[in-house]
Amino acid sequence: MPAIGIGTWHMGDDAATKATEIKAIQTGLNAGATVIDTAEMYGNGRSESLVGEAIAPYDRDQLFLISKVLPNNASQAQMEAHLDASLKRLGTDYVDLYLYHWRGGIPLSETVDELQRLTTTGKIKSWGVSNFDLSDMQELWRLPNGVKAAANEDLYNLGSRGIEYSLLDWQTQHHVPLIAYSPVSNGDQLGANLTTNEAVLTVARQHDATPYQILLAWAIHRSQILAIPQTSDSEHMAANVAAGEIRLTTDDLALLDRAYPAPSRKEPLDVL
Structure with a gap:
């Protein structure tokens, strides 16, 4: 599938x-995006309802x-009751990937076993996790059904590279794709004002692209990563999808690395 999808956090509230x-959303789909990421938490279900309306004219089997x-x-x-409510809002009878949004007080083994059971009902095609760090993934992998997790969704962008220290390599070794949320950061998120950084602007000029497109191209330059940027602007949405065609050079990557170095030690998992 295309490496850039559509995020919907903060959509559906107004x-x-x-x-x-x-x-x-429809502009993104028409431009070639096939993945839409949402959650029951987003707007207390309003984001899912919005997605349901947006995808109604499309062939469901061509979407993820x-x-x-x-x-x-x-x-x-x-x-299962909460899954059923999500499906009703989305106007579909299955989701392609159902994620455990973050860890809570319910035993991980119970959650994982129920996620796996739901794959037998046809209501979900696969399941995964979100906001999991290395120790969480290692614990997951020790469970009988844990190795069936299809993905982990974490915050990841040029200014937030902590997962590169150990988690990203672990996921590569275990064939677990990463879904990167906030792949162009969230404003001045975590002190990284990415879109005005001179290195980002230099690479953008070299590719006749916007800074946002360069940030997205960087986020997906590893083959295991799917980025899900969010925008409510159709023109920006089309530009996001087009960023999937940008191929950064070795020199581009080196310049961006100097501006925002990879971590040299384990860091706490960044979460928004």
């Missing part, structure tokens, strides 16, 4: 922007829908 947001279950709902007793 009725006044609903039509604009639906148009943005990701949603997430909240930790408090990730028990054997509650998960």
Whole structure:
């Protein structure tokens, strides 16, 4: 699938922007994106409802829908009911990937076993995790069904490279793709004002691209990564998808590395 999908965090919250947001999602799909990432948490389900309206005219089998279950709902007793509610809002009878949004108080083994059971119902095609660090993934892998996790979704961008120290290599070795959320950062997130950095601007000029496109191209330059940027602007959405065609050179990557070096020690997992 294309390495750039559509994120929907903060979408669906305002009725006044609903039509604009639906148009943005559809612009992304028309430009070639096939992955849409959402969650029951986003707007208390309003994001899923928005996605459901946006995808209604499209061939469902050509889309890859990701949603997430909240930790408090990730028990054997509650998960399926919350999945059913997500499916109803999305207007579909299955999601392609269902993620455990972050770790909570329910035993990981119980959550994993229920996620795996739900694959037998046809309501989810695969399952994975989100906001998991290396120790979480190692614990997951020790569970009988843990190795069936299809992906891990973490915050990752040029200004937030902590997972490169150990987690990203572990996922590569274990064939677990990374879904990168906030791949162009979130404003001045974590002190990294990425879009105005001179190295980013230099690479952007060399590729006749925007800084945002360079940040996306950097986020997906490893083959195991899917980036899910969010925008409610149709023009920006089309540019996001087009960034998947940019190929950064060795010199580009070296320049960006000097501006934002890879971690030299283990760092706490960045979370938004």
